[in-house]
Amino acid sequence: MKEPCLELKAVQKDYEGTSLLAGIDLMLQEQETLCLLGPSGSGKSTLLRILAGLENADTGSILWKGKDITALPVEKRNFGLMFQDYALFPHMSVAENIAFGPRMHGWKEDAIRRRVEQTLTIVRMEKFSERRVVDLSGGEKQRVALARTIAPNPALLMLDEPLGALDKALRDELGQVLREILNELQIPTIYVTHDQEEAFTVGDSVAVLNFGKILQIGRPESIYSTPASLWIAGFLGFTNQLPAKMIGVNPARVSTDLGEFILSGDLQPSLKVTDDLILIIRPEQVRPVNRSAGHNQITGTVHDSQFRGDGYRLALELANGSVFHFRDTMRRELGKKLTLEIPQSACLVYPAHEKNDHYY
Structure with missing residues (x-):
């Protein structure tokens, strides 16, 4: 097996005597999309925030391409995190929202303009460049948020419940679109969701979490055909x-x-x-x-x-x-x-x- 680009070793996070993460071991390969699947409160978003550098683990280590980045500040990790509420700037146009990251990284204006055009093409939003964010639908905002996240060329992409605020029909449609975009980008991605159908659609592999522990990890078809426990089987809807x-x-x-x-x-x-x-x-x-x-x-x-x-x-x-x-x-x-x-x-x-x- 190839060396993983990302590796977590015994990552622990406690809060007021409760384990939010209980010794997480996890590996992510280059170009792989790994879905963290679990109910609310299972530790998915906490794990994502620790990876991003927004929170610190109590113990354990995070390795990126063999280098320990556990203590590395968030701004030096070059990881992209897309929040569930999208966190778009309402006073900016679509293009200005997407340009924000590259501009903060000190890119030249010509390079920013080309990158904005490129990312709009990737997310199938070429005609929305000058549109106001407040005039967009939920699905359109989701794609703009994704474009803004990938614009600075992050080494790792992290998506926290990106379809959670959408209705089922739109989730089903955009889940497939997201899968196609992630395959095109070939950026290693960690994707958080509570929806098993969404996880199976988007993920190359799935890690099932509950109570801060990874209970099973594998290919979507393996998780579905042989749940490792009675709880997982019930969570999958059996x-x-x-x-x-x-x-x-x-x-x-x-x-x-x-x-x-x-x-x-x-x-x-x-x-x-x-x-x-x-x-x-x-x-x-x-x-x-x-x-x-x-x-x-x-x-x-x-x-x-x-x-x-x-x-x-x-x-x-x-x-x-x-x-x-x-x-x-x-x-x-x-x-x-x-x-x-x-x-x-x-x-x-x-x-x-x-x-x-x-x-x-």
């Missing part, structure tokens, strides 16, 4: 959870009050027969069937059917009183009895005691 007990291995089998399920893939080495578990069923692979297989099936009555544009989100009321959510291509009649087949690959299990974990 709400179909059943109490279960391990009754066999090779293949792994679990028993629930709705029947038995066979699992594929590797289990945690610590799991053994008779262990109490939580079975999670991912909804996207489930499908209705007309036959009985004796295992990996659940039966219930259709409780709700919601149209979601590309299909339907259905709720099935089960015999034990719980509700199972899944996706289907067609609307189902309310009250209709339905049997679902659960592929082995859709089943995940976690120790039941994780329900009591403080992350949960």
Whole structure:
């Protein structure tokens, strides 16, 4: 593996006896976009501010291309930070906002003018140069803020919830645009968000945080397919959870009050027969069937059917009183009895005691 451009070693930050960051170890490669994903209060923004030099870590070190920059002042790091509220100057035009950084760095006026034109092109805002900031939409302000952040040619780009103030439709659109822009820039980037779909869209890799700790880090598809804990699975939206007990291995089998399920893939080495578990069923692979297989099936009555544009989100009321959510291509009649087949690959299990974990 190549040497990382950025490395954090055991970064700790406490506040009034509470750990905001609890020994963070992290690496970022050249041209990589790493998304820090977690709920509010998980430590994402604190970590970003420490990287930027706006706050100091209590212990630990920050290395940039092998050099310790832990004590380096913010103005000497050459890192670009874009805030969630954009922090644009309302009395300046779009071009003047973008020119601010290079001008503060002492660039000549010809170079500033060329850089403003270049960054406006990068963010697809060429025709907005003389527009007043107060006349821009939320999405336009977001792009101007990005242009202002990249204008001084930062060595590292940091984006703190850049789409957080936008509505969902605009977030979806600009998430893809941001991905394209970051690929074009090829600047190593740390991107903070609480939205897993946004993280998976933008990031080359994702680090999941909670309570100041990195709980899992990897490619988006790896995080989604094999969440490292019950809390991560729940945070990603996997709400179909059943109490279960391990009754066999090779293949792994679990028993629930709705029947038995066979699992594929590797289990945690610590799991053994008779262990109490939580079975999670991912909804996207489930499908209705007309036959009985004796295992990996659940039966219930259709409780709700919601149209979601590309299909339907259905709720099935089960015999034990719980509700199972899944996706289907067609609307189902309310009250209709339905049997679902659960592929082995859709089943995940976690120790039941994780329900009591403080992350949960």
